Amino acid sequence: MTQNDQILIDRICSGDQAAFYDLVGRYKKKIYHLAYDITGDHHEAEDISQEVFMKAFRALKTFRRDAKMSSWLHQITVNASIDSLRRKSVRHAKSTGELDNVSIQENLVASSTHGFDPVQSTESAQIQNRISQALKKISPKERTVFVMCHYNGLKLNETAEILNVTIGTVKSLLFRAIRKLRKELSPFMNKYPMEIPHE
Amino acid sequence: MSECKKCRSLFLEYFYGELDSPKKKFFDDHILVCKKCNSQFEEMEAVLQFTGKRVRPEPPEEFWDSYEKKLDRRIEIENEKPERRFKVIPKWAYQAAAAVALIVIGVFIGRALFSPPIPGVQHASRQPGLATQLQPETILVHRSQDYIERTKLILLALVNFDPSIEDPYALDLPYQKQISRELVEEASFLKKELAESDQERLENLVTSLEIILLQIANLESENDLEAIEIVKEGIDRRGILMEINLTDLRLSMKKGERSMSPEQPSRKPKTI
Numbered sequence: 001m002t003q004n005d006q007i008l009i010d011r012i013c014s015g016d017q018a019a020f021y022d023l024v025g026r027y028k029k030k031i032y033h034l035a036y037d038i039t040g041d042h043h044e045a046e047d048i049s050q051e052v053f054m055k056a057f058r059a060l061k062t063f064r065r066d067a068k069m070s071s072w073l074h075q076i077t078v079n080a081s082i083d084s085l086r087r088k089s090v091r092h093a094k095s096t097g098e099l100d101n102v103s104i105q106e107n108l109v110a111s112s113t114h115g116f117d118p119v120q121s122t123e124s125a126q127i128q129n130r131i132s133q134a135l136k137k138i139s140p141k142e143r144t145v146f147v148m149c150h151y152n153g154l155k156l157n158e159t160a161e162i163l164n165v166t167i168g169t170v171k172s173l174l175f176r177a178i179r180k181l182r183k184e185l186s187p188f189m190n191k192y193p194m195e196i197p198h199e
Numbered sequence: 200m201s202e203c204k205k206c207r208s209l210f211l212e213y214f215y216g217e218l219d220s221p222k223k224k225f226f227d228d229h230i231l232v233c234k235k236c237n238s239q240f241e242e243m244e245a246v247l248q249f250t251g252k253r254v255r256p257e258p259p260e261e262f263w264d265s266y267e268k269k270l271d272r273r274i275e276i277e278n279e280k281p282e283r284r285f286k287v288i289p290k291w292a293y294q295a296a297a298a299v300a301l302i303v304i305g306v307f308i309g310r311a312l313f314s315p316p317i318p319g320v321q322h323a324s325r326q327p328g329l330a331t332q333l334q335p336e337t338i339l340v341h342r343s344q345d346y347i348e349r350t351k352l353i354l355l356a357l358v359n360f361d362p363s364i365e366d367p368y369a370l371d372l373p374y375q376k377q378i379s380r381e382l383v384e385e386a387s388f389l390k391k392e393l394a395e396s397d398q399e400r401l402e403n404l405v406t407s408l409e410i411i412l413l414q415i416a417n418l419e420s421e422n423d424l425e426a427i428e429i430v431k432e433g434i435d436r437r438g439i440l441m442e443i444n445l446t447d448l449r450l451s452m453k454k455g456e457r458s459m460s461p462e463q464p465s466r467k468p469k470t471i
Contacts, residue, residue: 021267028266033255042258050270057274124254131253150250155217171211182246189249 005069012060024053031077037147038081048080074162085140134184142177145170202229206236210243311448336396343401346389350382350408351443354434379416383409404446407437
């Protein structure tokens with residue numbers, strides 16, 4: 001745990017409410033992003049991230065000082081996100097996925113206004129759409145491991161610690177996720193080949 | 200472990216830059232000479248690079264600005280909620296409560312069935328001419344009790360009959376059927392009288408008994424074990440024997456109250 005986290009926890013435990021909001025400020029984006037990557041839904045991610053901080057608020061006094069704060073918050077987020085996916089699959093919710101694509105495309109349109117290249121913008125939107133669809137097709141566990149390592153910058157051993165599994169399990173889930181994603185995406189990977197970066 | 204296997208186990212660490220120098224050197228050296236590993240790594244790398252093109256939609260700044268405010272509101276709402284009045288009761292508590300309830304019911308039934316009769320009641324019934332002084336309603340209740348007692352004997356004989364260890368003829372079914380027929384006939388009169396004197400519970404019990412007795416009266420032979428089983432299940436399902444015991448208990452308690460109330464001196468100290 002970083003020294004700053006330790007100081008923050010000490011302040012929170014001594015009743016300093018401002019310290020809690022400092023903690024929120026430090027982790028809110030990371031937690032929201034992870035929840036979004038797993039659930040693929042903005043509203044769900046917002047709800048989950050706030051729930052994570054509420055749980056943290058309630059449980060901080062009993063927090064083990066030797067544990068890593070970020071791992072703990074990530075752990076709560078992953079559990080809450082997987083629970084949300086389970087509830088969603090029970091409800092057979094369809095509308096959120098559609099909203100999602102719309103929001104992704106809106107975001108892309110907004111970000112592409114700088115380039116003024118409608119062809120490139122359409123291609124990019126298609127790629128985004130394909131990747132989102134492919135991610136939805138892999139199992140929640142595989143997706144969780146994949147997004148943790150690939151989009152959230154967590155190291156393999158950190159992911160294993162958060163999920164309470166071995167690094168071997170993390171690698172195995174990642175390989176499976178990559179194999180499935182390759183199967184889903186290979187037609188588009190050929191259509192839109194990778195640009196070779198200029199060094 | 201073969202070099203190829205070792206190399207492939209390092210693919211992910213290599214891609215994410217998590218290899219230490221010796222392992223990275225081994226990986227680089229092997230990839231240069233092994234076409235198979237090289238091609239497999241390139242395939243995996245291509246997927247990871249392609250999926251890396253994903254752009255996560257970022258919420259607008261206003262979302263982040265109001266984030267703490269929303270969280271604060273949620274925490275406030277959470278604190279305002281009254282504490283749950285009913286805590287989750289563990290499973291063992293239900294089991295213990297059920298066990299205690301069964302013991303209490305068992306004690307009540309046992310006391311009602313096997314305890315010595317209340318002296319006052321016995322004495323009253325022995326007094327000559329007292330029966331004639333009884334109210335018609337009491338006579339009806341006595342008749343019902345007698346009817347229930349006779350039916351109970353028939354039902355117990357059937358319920359306790361186990362065809363796997365007993366001779367079917369030991370049941371003496373023709374006799375049981377004859378008694379059942381008589382009781383069915385009696386039930387129709389008794390029900391009518393009970394309905395007239397507003398004894399709804401007794402009437403309901405006699406109706407249930409009548410149905411079971413009718414089934415017994417209609418049994419064809421001792422060997423029709425399936426039909427006997429159906430009747431037994433009916434007795435069990437309707438909880439007939441339990442209902443009989445409870446009615447007995449209720450009636451004997453009423454009797455007790457009635458016999459005690461006129462003569463029993465008040466336990467309250469007299470006030471001067």
